[in-house]
Amino acid sequence: MQYWRDYQTRTAIKDHDHQTPRKCTKCGSTLYDSIINFGESLSQQEFDASFGHAEKADVCLVLGSSLRVPPAAYVPQTVAERGGKLAIGNLQLTPMASLAQLNIHALCDDLMRGLMAKLDIPIPEWELHRRVHITIQKQKIKIMGLDVDQDIPYTLFSRVRIFVRQGTLSKYESKQLTGREFIEHKMPVNDSTGKMDVYIEMHWQGNYNEPMYTLRTQLTDSTREVHIFYNPKDRMWREQ
Structure with a gap:
């Protein structure tokens, strides 16, 4: 099992020790960083x-x-x-x-x-590309970062907050939520009107000085995948 991290993963002191204190969420085994030091072989x-x-x-x-x-x-x-x-x-x-x-x-x-x-090929302006997978099921929301090309869990967020609103009326606000492979949270709100929205306030690791981004989705059982792009020149996100 592989996991991508958007933060420093190496914790070992010795050069050729790749063991980390983190565990695999599937089997519980110790995770190892994939950094290649001088004198070490490619995988x-x-x-x-x-x-x-x-x-x-x-x-x-x-x-x-x-x-x-x-x-x-x-x-x-x-x-x-x-x-x-x-x-x-x-x-x-x-x-x-x-x-x-x-x-x-x-x-x-x-x-x-x-x-x-x-x-005669133009060089496109570089943008940071993030892929976020969101599942809402029976008032429980699960937010997971994924690699843009592979279905590998990617720890993108430093923290997340959840807000539920009906129009401009606030129905629920969570505390700051954290997690590694994903963030899961129970929202104690029943939407009998079908008019409530969930606002996901995503705070990143900050490696690119990126500001937080708020994603809006309906409070209904659903699965959604969002691709968002950040331009470090103007410090603006755009959603796709």
Whole structure:
């Protein structure tokens, strides 16, 4: 079982100790961080996938790597030795410079801007993308962050507050709620009118200086998934 966190996960003192104090919610086993320190190997899954792509690739673009740390350094080498084209972007020469069809001594940002201009592909303005899954069932609300591409639980929130309103009339306010994989809360409100709304005030971990965002949904048994985007330049959220 995997979990993504939007905060510092490493608690061990020794470099090669990856044990954390957190437990898996499914089986209760100890969770380990996935940080790779110098001298440690890639996970087998990433290792196999990388070399699988290298066996098929016609072109490999290396950005900023010294290409001195095996086995990751062997990925572009595999492409070149198969007859594929290898391009290396680095301010200095690398041990694989002789294998490359192109060695570019430039900053990675400058290189990519030039490449995208050559391909006539605009570089979109970066936005923080968050995916939130909300379930309401028999007055109980469950709020969970998920990875945008995979159904992996993602601890996005530092805290959450729940408000129930009918128009401008307040019907219920929760205390601050916290949780790791998800936040679950019982709302002691019966809606016989079908006109009440739930307002979910989401406070984030703050890694991007993002302000809280309030999501509105109907107080009715339902499952909803929301994608929201944050632009750090104007500090505004938008919902999709």
